[in-house]
Amino acid sequence: MLEVKNVHKTFFAGTANEKKALRGVTFTLEDGDFCTVIGSNGAGKSTTLNAIAGAFPIDSGSIVIDGTDITKMPEYKRAAFIGRVFQDPMKGTAAGMMIEENLAIADRRGTRPTLRWSARPERTEYFTKLVASLGLGLENRMTAHVGLLSGGQRQALTLLMATLVRPKLLLLDEHTAALDPKTAAKVLDITERIVNEQKLTTLMITHNMRDALRYGNRLIMMHDGRPILDVRDEEKAKLTPVDLLKFFEKAGDGVSDKMLLAS
Numbered sequence: 069m070l071e072v073k074n075v076h077k078t079f080f081a082g083t084a085n086e087k088k089a090l091r092g093v094t095f096t097l098e099d100g101d102f103c104t105v106i107g108s109n110g111a112g113k114s115t116t117l118n119a120i121a122g123a124f125p126i127d128s129g130s131i132v133i134d135g136t137d138i139t140k141m142p143e144y145k146r147a148a149f150i151g152r153v154f155q156d157p158m159k160g161t162a163a164g165m166m167i168e169e170n171l172a173i174a175d176r177r178g179t180r181p182t183l184r185w186s187a188r189p190e191r192t193e194y195f196t197k198l199v200a201s202l203g204l205g206l207e208n209r210m211t212a213h214v215g216l217l218s219g220g221q222r223q224a225l226t227l228l229m230a231t232l233v234r235p236k237l238l239l240l241d242e243h244t245a246a247l248d249p250k251t252a253a254k255v256l257d258i259t260e261r262i263v264n265e266q267k268l269t270t271l272m273i274t275h276n277m278r279d280a281l282r283y284g285n286r287l288i289m290m291h292d293g294r295p296i297l298d299v300r301d302e303e304k305a306k307l308t309p310v311d312l313l314k315f316f317e318k319a320g321d322g323v324s325d326k327m328l329l330a331s
């Protein structure tokens with residue numbers, strides 16, 4: 069489904085600030101794989117997701133989705149079939165617009181852009197049902213401006229928007245990191261439900277080792293610009309936080325307090 073082959077990316081090449089962020093990233097996701105991505109600061113996790121989303125041209129390597137080589141495809145075209153949720157709850161939604169307006173815009177993903185949003189009654193009804201399924205009581209606030217919602221509510225809504233038109237690939241870049249632990253757990257459970265229901269192929273970056281082990285059927289650990297561990301199914305299910313710590317130690321990586329506390 070997703071084939072990332074030998075991707076290299078150096079920022080500020082040839083200058084004093086040169087940074088080799090990706091040094092030959094290779095991995096494959098099967099249809100419906102839910103893969104958590106873990107690694108220390110600067111390991112290249114976000115850069116990998118950004119490369120897949122087309123945020124910048126890569127130096128070499130290739131990215132193929134569903135048999136189509138998208139390596140040179142511009143970001144806006146990839147956005148038609150890649151859903152993304154970022155760490156910052158302010159990023160995925162339009163604060164000055166209503167919940168139902170935000171959903172109506174997301175409903176148009178992949179179609180010709182237009183300034184009008186249609187309030188087709190059957191869609192509005194469907195959006196209300198979807199929002200109710202979040203279990204956050206937002207179904208009674210469909211005409212409220214999104215800027216009034218809490219961070220957790222906004223992330224849950226962003227998830228709905230990213231998956232309203234089923235994406236071929238869902239990219240989650242630490243989308244619960246800015247939330248308090250209880251809200252983060254709730255948004256992760258919502259994430260798992262949406263991913264399982266729609267059988268979405270998903271890459272989810274997390275700094276939380278327990279979450280990396282708990283969610284999904286795949287786990288990739290990155291170090292110094294490339295994957296150093298890639299496990300699936302039973303092999304993943306057998307892993308413990310202690311095993312992950314050993315891999316970090318073997319790689320010579322420091323483990324942040326945040327990771328240790330979460331293990």
Ligand SMILES: Nc1ncnc2c1ncn2[C@@H]1O[C@H](COP(=O)(O)OP(=O)(O)OP(=O)(O)O)[C@@H](O)[C@H]1O
Pocket residue numbers: 079080087088089107108109110111112113114115116
């Ligand atoms: N746009 C950019 N311009 C310059 N350097 C960048 C850019 N994006 C990332 N880098 C650098 O590339 C390296 C990898 O960064 P990346 O954000 O992918 O790491 P990460 O594994 O996601 O880390 P973290 O857990 O801290 O978010 C870092 O040294 C970072 O400073």
